[in-house]
Amino acid sequence: MTRIYPFESFLGVNGRPVIEYEVREVKKTERDAKGGKLRKNGETIVKRLAGDTKRIKRNRSRDTFKMPLGMGTVLEQSGDGLVEKASGSSLCRISLWQYVLTGVETGRLPSNHLTKKLINYRDSLKANVSEQGEKLLGGKHIQGKLMSKVVNLLFQELCKIIPLT
Numbered sequence: 001m002t003r004i005y006p007f008e009s010f011l012g013v014n015g016r017p018v019i020e021y022e023v024r025e026v027k028k029t030e031r032d033a034k035g036g037k038l039r040k041n042g043e044t045i046v047k048r049l050a051g052d053t054k055r056i057k058r059n060r061s062r063d064t065f066k067m068p069l070g071m072g073t074v075l076e077q078s079g080d081g082l083v084e085k086a087s088g089s090s091l092c093r094i095s096l097w098q099y100v101l102t103g104v105e106t107g108r109l110p111s112n113h114l115t116k117k118l119i120n121y122r123d124s125l126k127a128n129v130s131e132q133g134e135k136l137l138g139g140k141h142i143q144g145k146l147m148s149k150v151v152n153l154l155f156q157e158l159c160k161i162i163p164l165t
Helices: 060-066 090-104 113-126 139-161
Strands: 019-025 046-048 053-059 072-078 081-087
Touching: 019 060, 053 060, 060 072, 060 139, 090 113, 090 139, 113 139
Parallel strands: none
Antiparallel strands: 019 053, 072 081
């Protein structure tokens, strides 16, 4: 809790999360379904082609909130390209990993609407399999996604509790 106190420092001037929109270039062709399997009249539906631009939404407050909890990312230049690396407190990241491993993965959590969301999310990640029946996500990948979900839910709940000015 000392890492995120006072919570208001992550919010904007009006006490609401800071949300920005930015325009980015599409790197790979985006299709409507995973792997481009959605077809209509014998043609694959393509949302955006490589080189097109798209408008994306960035929740700056949430991203800044995640940093001291060890769930932030920073871009580092490595040779020819940019690499996204984990950043923030490694102690908090380890604590989140332990919570996910001992609580969320085992299902030993107090029953409320937030833990039900986490359990349902965990089940949906584990049920994600290919046509051949092999899992699409490994254990560490699932744990990382669950850790991020925990921090996002914490941010949402703190936004509800903190009174708007």
